[in-house]
Amino acid sequence: MTQSPRATLIIVAYGRHDLVATLLDSIAEHTPEPHEIVVVDNASPDSTAAVLKKHRSRPRVIEAPRNLGYGGGVNLGVREAAAETTVIMNSDLQVTPNWLPPLLMAIESRTATIAAPLYVDTNGNVIESGASITVDGHIHISQTPGTGIKPVDHVSAACWAFDKQWFESVGGFDPTYGLGYYEDVDLVNVARSHKHIVAVVNDSQIVHLTGGTFDSGASQQLSHRNHARSERRWYWMYRGNAKTPWEGETAVTHGRVAVIGHHPDIVRELREQNISVVTLDDVETLRQRAHRDDVVVTQDKRTEAKQLAPRAQIAQPEDLLEALKRAGITPSATPPNSRFHAITATRSRRW
Structure with a gap:
């Protein structure tokens, strides 16, 4: 009788099937615990999906219709996860002996909501043991190992363990970050804004080869764009101000608007302006969104919306334009590169 998996391992791939195969080999060697492997192929331009389907570990390969980025690929994979711990x-990456049990223990015992290993290089030198986030939203990586489970401001999402139900309850990675960076910073801040623990589990070590699939110019552009978005969205938390996110200043990125109820004309117009939109059936849904929204549009639930989303500008449909200005969102902004236009189709999706 086949054992139920204790964990679902989700690997996001874009080309470089040789790297993925090396990771799969290390998992096969060092992971005796019951697990399943899901590989999300992000529309690789080569034969990655076909090659990995033949790997001896028999991963379940999900082929995305287009490159969803790391966060979007994770969201797709989590949907298919069979285990509670993902x-x-x-x-x-390359895993090492006994890498998985400490991560599982941290999540299953609810010691941490997000648990990451200690990242090391091929010589065993620590390359990341968590990071601090400064008031301007920049990440400062620590290379000082600790002991046991160490709470941190942030840790790279190169390898995270978490409870699937929690991940789904907050909407997963925000797709507005697209093909770039900082979607992990956003989700860490979601967790921390709900007083959850983000931690490095020092008894678990993983080799991070620090590879990548972006050219340096694109990487820099993506990083700057998404840092600006993250900084504006979470400025209230970095400064301890839960009410006014850079009010009156012009945003350099696209904001996020939650529309409560049926307002298709508003949703369509916002999407045309490259502003991220999510539609919600009722105001109570804001409770799970962890202050992600910059503006909330509601016809008759303004008081309730303000209680549930204290950071957001609350507006009736006819006052939306002024609310966008107060939130620092610039309509008619366009993504900095044509490659990002395809992302707009996914922006209003929870996954």
Whole structure:
């Protein structure tokens, strides 16, 4: 009788099937615990999906219709996860002996909501043991190992363990970050804004080869764009101000608007302006969104919306334009590169 998996390992791949195969080999060697492997192929331009389907570990390969980025690929994979505890993984990793049990213990005991290993290089030198986030939203990586389970401001999502139900309850990675960076910063802040623990589990070590699939110019552009978005969205938390996110200043990125009820004309117009929109059936849904929204549109639930989303500008449909200005969102903004236009189709989706 086949054992139920204790963990679902989700690997997001874009090309470089050789890297993924190396990771799969290391998992096979060092992971005796019952697990399943899901590989999300992000529309690789080569034969990655076909090659990995033949790997001896027999991963379940899900082929995305287009490159969803790391966060979007994870969201797709989590939907298919059979186990309660999910472990997401970059393709440029190699696991080491006894890497999984400490992560599982941290999540199953509810010691941490997000648990990451200690990242080391091929010589065993620590390359990341968590990070601090400064008031301007920049990440400062620590390379000082600790002991046991160490709470941190942030840790790279190259490998995270978390409870699937929690991940789904907050909507997963925000797709507005697209093909770039900082979607992990956003989700860490979601967890921390709900007083959950984000931690590095020092008894678990994983080799991070620090590879990548972006050219340096694109990487820099993506990083700057998404840092600006993250900084504006979470400024209230970095400064301890839960009410006014850079009010009056012009945003350099696209904001996020939650529309409560049926307002198709508003939703369509916002999407045309490259502003991220999510539609909600009722105001209570805001409770799970962890202050993600910059503006909330509601016809008759303004008081309730303000209680549930204290950071957001609350507006009736006819006052939306002024609310966008107060939130620092610039309509008619366009993504900085044509490659990002395809992302707009996914922006209003929870996954």
